[in-house]
Amino acid sequence: MNYNTMTLQLTDPLSFWRHFAGRERVFWYDTQKQRLIIGADRRALLQTEADSKAYPYIFYGRTFFDTARGDLWRDMGNEMIAFSHYYIADADGERYMYADIPETIDDDRTILRTHHYEERTDDYEAWQRLFTAITSAIQDGRITKAVASREVHLVGDEDFDECSILRRLVNNNPGCFIFGYHKEGRTFLGASPEILVQKEGSCITSYALAGTIGKTAENREAQGQRLLHDDKNVREHGIVVRMITESMQRLASSVTAGPMELMELKNLFHLRTLVTAEDNEHSLLDWSGVLHPTPAMGGQPRDVSLKLLKAYEGHERGLYASPLGMWDSKGDGVLAVGIRSALVKGKHMYAYAGCGIVDGSECDEEYTETKTKLRTIVEAL
Numbered sequence: 001m002n003y004n005t006m007t008l009q010l011t012d013p014l015s016f017w018r019h020f021a022g023r024e025r026v027f028w029y030d031t032q033k034q035r036l037i038i039g040a041d042r043r044a045l046l047q048t049e050a051d052s053k054a055y056p057y058i059f060y061g062r063t064f065f066d067t068a069r070g071d072l073w074r075d076m077g078n079e080m081i082a083f084s085h086y087y088i089a090d091a092d093g094e095r096y097m098y099a100d101i102p103e104t105i106d107d108d109r110t111i112l113r114t115h116h117y118e119e120r121t122d123d124y125e126a127w128q129r130l131f132t133a134i135t136s137a138i139q140d141g142r143i144t145k146a147v148a149s150r151e152v153h154l155v156g157d158e159d160f161d162e163c164s165i166l167r168r169l170v171n172n173n174p175g176c177f178i179f180g181y182h183k184e185g186r187t188f189l190g191a192s193p194e195i196l197v198q199k200e201g202s203c204i205t206s207y208a209l210a211g212t213i214g215k216t217a218e219n220r221e222a223q224g225q226r227l228l229h230d231d232k233n234v235r236e237h238g239i240v241v242r243m244i245t246e247s248m249q250r251l252a253s254s255v256t257a258g259p260m261e262l263m264e265l266k267n268l269f270h271l272r273t274l275v276t277a278e279d280n281e282h283s284l285l286d287w288s289g290v291l292h293p294t295p296a297m298g299g300q301p302r303d304v305s306l307k308l309l310k311a312y313e314g315h316e317r318g319l320y321a322s323p324l325g326m327w328d329s330k331g332d333g334v335l336a337v338g339i340r341s342a343l344v345k346g347k348h349m350y351a352y353a354g355c356g357i358v359d360g361s362e363c364d365e366e367y368t369e370t371k372t373k374l375r376t377i378v379e380a381l
């Protein structure tokens, strides 16, 4: 498939997203590589990854479980999509790639809106039940860890403004992957700090990201040190490093886990270990297939913890905590996990946050941790 390329310099790249309002599109900003890709209007639904060669970038997002129940997430995910229009801004400059006819993009600045909304979630008792189911399974020895999550429903005075939210997500979250995917009246957006798998030629990287502590400007340094030496968090982290390493060993013989380090985000610290492998044979989707869900999103062992989550979590996870990202025509790219995220539908927003429960976790503390994680979305409003 031939694409034409023209230079397109935009003072506000969100103008491109705005131009295609109402049409299927994706926003993907890798703040580490400073690469922004916006794709608009579906050109092709790929059957296999081998078809990627014909397109500049492919977007893929899968649902957390194999299928998603209910209307909210209907037909979102489990597709490899190529677009007709791409705006790309990276080290090679800013350009517009289009398949047929280019559209004229008006370059307007995004106006930051202050959203007024109310929270319609009263889920503490449901959280307690979920927490108890998980801790009982840990005490019985059926699992060592599971990630409990919440869905928080916000209702705005007016429709939520995606452009304004995406702009703030970009401004507030250096080091993260800022994403938005719009389809049929709904937009899934967020700022994920976590790479499920990155492929750069033969170099494969996954983040084991688990273990969390909140921070403020005053207690910043002390909190980082506390987390690095906290027994519960270090144990929780170790489960994730071990399972990611074992999963990666299914596809590559030499897998290396680096040192455990702190990852600092706007409101919290995480424990992070980079796990890497060398491989020339498998695709990003092959890698994602063995890794998803890691125990940072699901649990350990995987099957038993997923059954528990299916039975006790009251909401549908949809694309939350799932592989989501873009790859290029060579198959290189990143699948992050769709956390620190929300689904927007007009005046309704469903924001998601979860945390790992292990032996020694406290119900209230973990609930508070979900609130800290939700700040990524709330502070973008």
Ligand SMILES: C=C(O[C@H]1C=CC=C(C(=O)O)[C@@H]1O)C(=O)O
Pocket: 147, 149, 194, 209, 210, 211, 212, 270, 295, 296, 297, 321, 339, 340, 352, 353, 354, 355, 356, 373
């Ligand atoms: C599941 C989420 O975070 C995961 C990623 C990093 C640290 C986590 C934790 O410490 O519990 C979670 O496993 C979420 O933000 O919804």
